[in-house]
Amino acid sequence: MEFHSRIEDLIQQFGADPSAGLSPDRSAELLAEHGPNELAATRRESPWLILLHQFMSPVIYLLLIAMGMSLFFREWLDAIAIAVVILLNALIGFIMEFQAEKAMDALRQMTTQSARVLRGGQITEIPSTEIVPGDMLLLDAGDMVQADGRIITSTSLQADESALTGESLPVEKSPAELPEDTPLAERTNMVYKGTFIRNGNAHVLCTATGMKTELGQIAHMVAGAQKSATPLEKKLESFSKRLIGITVVIVVLIFGAGVLNQVPILEMLKTSIALAVAAIPEGLPVVATLSLARGMISMARQNVIVKKLSAVETLGATTVICTDKTGTLTENRMQVTEAWLPGADWKQGAEPPAGEVFRLLRETAVLCNNATLNGDQHIGDPIEVSLLQFAGETGAEEGPIRAGFQKMDEAPFNSDTRVMATLHQNNGRFRVSAKGATEDLLEYCTAILKNGQPQPLTGADKKEWMDATEKLAASGLKTLGYASREESARPGEMLQELVFLGITGFMDPPRAGVKNVIRECHGAGIRVLMLTGDHPATAATIAKQLDIVEEGQKPVVTGRELEKDAGAWEGAAVFARVSPKQKLDLVKGLQDQHQIVAMTGDGVNDAPALKKADIGIAMGIRGTQVSQEVADMVLKDDAFESIVMAVRQGRVIFTNIRRFIIFLLSCNLSELLVIGLVATFNIPFQLVAIQILFINLITDVFPAMALGFTEGDETVMQKNPRDPRKPILSRNGWTWIWVYAAVIGGSALGAAFTAEYFREGETDRHAANNVLFYTLILSQLFHALSMKEPREKFLGGPVMRNKYLIGSIFLSAGITFGCLFIPPVAEALRLQMMPAIDWWLTLGFSAASLLVVRLLSGIFMRK
Template sequence: MDFHPIATDELLRQFGTNPSAGVSPEKAEQLLAEHGPNELSATQRESLWLILLHQFMSPVIYLLLIAMGMSLFFREWLDAIAIAVVILLNALIGFIMEFQAEKAMDGLRQMTTQTARVLRGGKITEIPSTAIVPGDLLLLDAGDMVQADGRLLEATSLQADESALTGESLPVDKSPGELPEDTPLAERSNMVYKGTFIRNGNARVLVTSTGMKTELGHIAHLVAGAQKSATPLEKKLESFSKRLIGITVVIVILIFGAGVLNQVPILEMLKTSIALAVAAIPEGLPVVATLSLARGMIRMARQNVIVKKLSAVETLGATTVICTDKTGTLTENKMQVTEAQQPGATWKQSEEAPENDAFRLLRETAVLCNNAIIDGDKEIGDPIEVSLLQFADETGDNAEIIREGFKKLDEAPFNSDTRVMATLHQGEEQFRVSAKGATEDLLGYCTAIWKNGALAPLSDEDRQFWMAATEQLAASGLKTLGYAIREANDQPGEMLEELVFLGITGFMDPPRAGVKEVIRECHGAGIRVLMLTGDHPATAATIARQLDIVREGQKPVVTGRELEKAPEVWENAAVFARVSPKQKLDLVNGLQEDHHIVAMTGDGVNDAPALKKADIGIAMGIRGTQVSQEVADMVLKDDAFASIVMAVRQGRVIFTNIRRFIIFLLSCNLSELLVIGLVATFNIPFQLVAIQILFINLITDVFPAMALGFTEGDATVMQKHPRDPRKPILSRNGWTWIWVYAAVIGGSALGAAFTAEYFREGATDVMAANNVLFYTLILSQLLHALNMKEPREKFLGGPVMRNKYLIGSIFLSAGVTLLCLFIPPVAKALRLQMMPAIDWWLTLGFSVASLLVVRLLSGIFMRK
């Protein structure tokens, strides 16, 4: 139920509240039993065991569990242990991340664990906030957190900070009265809401809603109901795993059938087929993917981006839409005076300050009619008043010196009736009244205007001119204030009379430096940038124009009210102003249904549902609430939009690397599958034994694959459009090239082995041919890592060839393999013997030939 349009007398009657005494303690107990405690109800959390169990519910893990079972059945203990370590490592990391994310609702509840002052039975009583009931009279002062939703009965100079709830960047003026029924949440000046803060003044409030029935409770419902979608990487790996299982099963069945037709014993052929299936599974994939993502997390942390979930790192690279807050992310979150207009003169930021009495008087008025304090880096007071002190300092004066020259005697605080603040000071020779406020109201107290260095009567034409000038500044997105003074030899009895109008100033939260260039980079990368803010549409439109957010053909600004009436308008808009938490959530849903990968930034409680629902929730680290930070997937320590784009770039690099090592692992493992299958099918004598297959997988699946995950990106990373999230991690063309790679590597290894067997002196040496096959397969696979580059790159150019970790891993793996030959127990276990020089030349020649053939084929076909 909306309470803002109902008359206060009717509300008091509905709640049965005495306006001078509140509800009785006895009735409060009955209402507490009826409505329940004033707290956000706990959502049912998953048990720790269930969170742990979820880590094993993945096709990749199912595949590895099958492989581990087969290894145990055939007593391949090392292989089984290695696979078990991979599974447990991934489960542990996933468990820690999910457990941390589930604490979000606890953070939401902790926001309101305070006491409150209420009027009950005619007495002011301090009670726990959980004991507040509808109908209570809540007493609020500056600095208080509002503990329930309520309607204002009385208010004096009341300002509320509602940024966490509505996104409004400035404190909101509040006053009693009735409002139209369709007034949006951010403009309901006669209401206060749970979870917001009182910045100035005091009030008596009739509590209308408590607990989960408050606006904050409504958001808690949305957070609990927002379902997190699977990340693109999770979806792609699931699809990839299913396809890999299908391919493996088909090949194993074919090889098993061929062996049986060749009259190989069924039991032996069954063992060989299962061993082939185990060999085909890239058990190094999860751990290499985890390490690559973890490295990305570390790199981002060094650049002020804290990523809470591993999968979020890669998802960033697939982002197609960034929904960003305005205040503090695109802007400095710091008000500045950007323009001052006086009769006959205009000053704009970065210009030299005028040296005349009129500008001096305006500057002094801005300092004297001001309660803010700047103490070093500490700023105390209203952001507007802080900016006025900075304005004085930046335009050639000193706020402290001005204040020292005028002793403050009295103050008429800003209130909703006058909408003007005035202070009385005594200078060396005269008394001075300094006033500031809404131009329309301030002009009503003025009788003169400062023109051409002297006083002149304030005419109707002057009033119309300055009202038009104020409206023009407001239309350009600036918050405005007017200024006036009165100087007198005797202390005036009334401050707000016979004032002299001096001019107006415009304020803006300016764009962050470098954001415009970053947004341009996003557009070049095919990423759509949407601004979602609780601010006034004109302010949002101004910032959007300055940052080039709105592109050709897009509607400049869509308000929350427009979005509610016609939800489809979001499709052709870039800026959304005065939007509610529900509308943000609906917008994210709409984008996801349109197959977009959505990154959503936010800092307030109102952003929490959309942050949780988005593919990537990005919370602010400096001004973000605990709720937004715990719901989000990543946190920006510097609140900078540029950090988001840096993270997107890193995510794209990581996905490219993941794709690289998947292709590398599969082509290597399938080359082994082809070799073993052909050898088993045709009864070729130089078969690889199980321990050799395990060793090959260990050497090639770990170090080179891991090093590929450390490949840096190049300048073209952010010049490409995001990949289609609906496409699999490997396209049909990718699978084709994997088979080509596997055939070339397997053919080279078999070619070297046949050459070693038949073109040598004396009888056939099966063990020598086996060793040539073993070493050629390893060296061909190690060199194949250098093929994981873009086809258009030069032979010795590109990020892969510049990857020092990859080059080092190739030499390390080759060195370990060679060293095994000189350690007798290891050589005996691996069935290795010393080889003559001709065999080494054959191994080297066929391995290099496989590299060159792949490069030649990719150069011919991939370029096309």
């Protein structure tokens, strides 16, 4: 049955006794039947599991196969080099993700809660885990609600349900029955686990505990929301499969060519294995991991905790950001933005209007108020806190006003009158100050203050002020009316013959800087969708102020509309009164359209969608523990602007990953082409296996790693997101890889043939081999400078400004030439000193390869 319907039926169903509560024996039976009142524990990844995940990658699988083949053929140096690469990659990834887990530990707040219940006719304090359905809970202001319950009796009860529903204001609660189809956010006779009592007290019948609470249902959805593989993981998997196919085909062709040229089969098999190892870019996982780790460290310095390395790149691929409103786009505090008075109006930022009515309204706002301001410490109801701030900002300080009036009595707000009133004494006179819902407050008013004098309140006046209230509410503001009365003698009844003073409008204001961030997202081709549990008018107003709704998009779509039509979300940017399940369904719907979805949130109600999204972003200050646990990233300072910083970082990282993949493959394929041509045409100056491995290590590690540290430029956030369905390398990308490989390989072979030609027919295999070896290395090092955008100037752009890349080229070249002067190394690599002409040929052909590549890319890529 629905717990917000008839209370008599509930009491009978649970066998409850509102006056005495459960007996100790009965509560023990129910505890055994229903279990402890706690949510299923969140599983934490152990360090060993984090380490194991570092080896679960298609490229790592490929390297493990290559290492196994090297061991089988006793190519020990190859096997050791690959093993070092794999272990280095795993170590870097483990350290970064383990540090992120430690940072998350600092955010987790582990507290033990207790609860007051009525048992055996006595008020008893018990651990919250021992609450059972049928218990009578006693709640006061400041308490966290420990279980779902139906209100039996209450006094001035208000609950903060923002973590559960997204509603930014405390909700007024009462025992009144409600229709069975009342949505969660409007069930004012229920309280829910995980929410807070802001004001008043209540006697509550516990209806659900543990995983059967509304909070528990959300925990179920969190557990059932399956995390999709990240775009980078999908792309690398596809890339690895294609690379395996290309490598197998090339190696088989080269093996066949060698056999046809009567090269011994065993020797050709070893060469083929060495070529297969050379073709695999073993530097890829290390460079990708280092690039992601650098982005992770950069974000950590800007108060963003990234829990998974892959999440850094995923945010760069984001096409849609689904964001909560309360506390994410707004400041999660109320603020008086307008005051409408008889004969005058005031808007935030304007000069206070002169006259008696505005003075009286401000004094009423301060006197009919139980909140206090103490520096940055604000104690009390958010509405009352904002009234004190409003009075202070307009020249009426709280301290002097309260010092001049002695409080004598108070009629607290309740669900029947919906009005609060206080009685104060000042210089022998008594003043009644009242505030409340305009339609109810007007019932107690007989006059209205006009031109400084009370005048009779007519029916037309009442209609005028009700219309004004509805107009403010339609613009998304919460409204309150104000009235007062002054007497020479103490009045017997406060709520009578009041003088109406006017109304004010309140709003949870947008966070500073968010509007510019949203504009930047739109400029980067990223849609921003706002999902909130708030009133549709409030959502529409905030969306308008922040420019969330773009031209051609629908107005606000409500949760009820989504219930009637599951496709109502198409083309909309603002969603109000949405449930946790509807948020989850929206994320699924977007992902079905191949969108990369980032979801931001801070409440428990956001948790299922945070987990399901491609990238979940939780708030670190206001965020609940549940939201932080399931998110991929946590914003420690709750700054929405950090998201755009992370998007930019992710885009730069993906561009760098694509850069060094193209660089690695074009370099490795150039080696395959050289060896393939040498084997096919039986050319005498072929490279030996150890030379192939040395070239691979020199060019695959330092320059590729440095490419991963290239900074972005000002155009990064001026482009649309890349299509998530496209592979990491397009057909055009593969074409250019072959072009680059052909230019590099052709330059190396050209230098070797020219060196042999200058010897006037003398055949010196070692000399030609050395020219081929050095030209291939230099051409590949120079090729790193070609990893630029087509429209960048030759000596400009991020690549040319990358000091790490320039340093890595000099370092790699220095190591290569230094090997000549270490006899054991030179002997192992078959190197010998070359004459000056050979060095000039090596340098000339290497430089020519760079110029040809830049010329070709400049001509064709620009088109």
